[in-house]
Amino acid sequence: MNGSICNTLITRITNAIIRQEGALPTSTNPGNLRDCPWFPILMKDGKPWIPPLADPKPEFIRYYPDSEDSAGEVEYVLFTPRGFWIPRTRAEGIAGIAHVVGLHVAEGDTLTGFIAGRPGYPGFAPKADGNDPVTYIRNVSLWAQIPDATRPMSNYITGSTP
Secondary structure, three states: HHHHHHHHHHHHHHHHHHHHHOOOOOOOOOOOOOOOOOOOOEEOOOOOOOOOOOOOOOOOOOOEEHHHHHHOEEHHHHEEOOOEEEEOOOHHHHHHHHHHHHHHHHOEEEEEEEOEEEOOOOEEEEEEEOOOOHHHHHHHHHHHOOOOOOOOEEEEEEEOOO
């Protein structure tokens, strides 16, 4: 399998999602991600730890592991009041959406299941969040050159179809 074909697929889908989301070129979260589960949860004594000044109190706080200083202080991952992740840079936000896309490709998800949802997964852009999944799927499928949104996205890694 040619790795560049896989990267092309993930990049095409990522770029199509960013285009569909309509993010400004200055947005650090062009995929409108609500979470970034690849960053660890702040823990103390084996339980999620919330700093005393956190208001309102979230269920947990994520942190950037690359930010820990010699005193053990870390930089917290920030979210908007509506729950969207605030990446430190646009590159980090683009890498985040590419990461999510890559995971769903690896899981064997279809574009339709990934965007609109399927049993056990609410969807990346479900109708319940005010999205129009039919239009979203049609646009991403067209822009990412995925001829059949109901087939596993991983089928298009082989290079047999664009």
